[in-house]
Amino acid sequence: MVDHTQPGALCDVLQAFKHYGLNLTSIVSRPATHADRLWTYVFFVEFEGHEEDQAVQKVVAEMRTIARDLRVLGSYETHNPSESES
Secondary structure: OOOOOOOOHHHHHHHHHHHOOOOEEEEEEEEOOOHHHOOOEEEEEEEOOOOOOHHHHHHHHHHHHHOOOOOOOOOOOOOOHHHHOO
């Protein structure tokens, strides 16, 4: 969740992906479910990379300095069907 009182807060978070060369594949916004956070939104972001990658670690660290709340929901290896056929 970004600070909605700061203009450009979402842009600041997303700039980290460009800065560290990570491809953003999806962004979805949903209204926050807390009654004390009316008219605020939660953003779900998906991007290429793995939690063990140095660039991913740097992006997450940078986002933590900007976002009000950040949770990593998972990190998954890419399945490449052509590699398993060999």
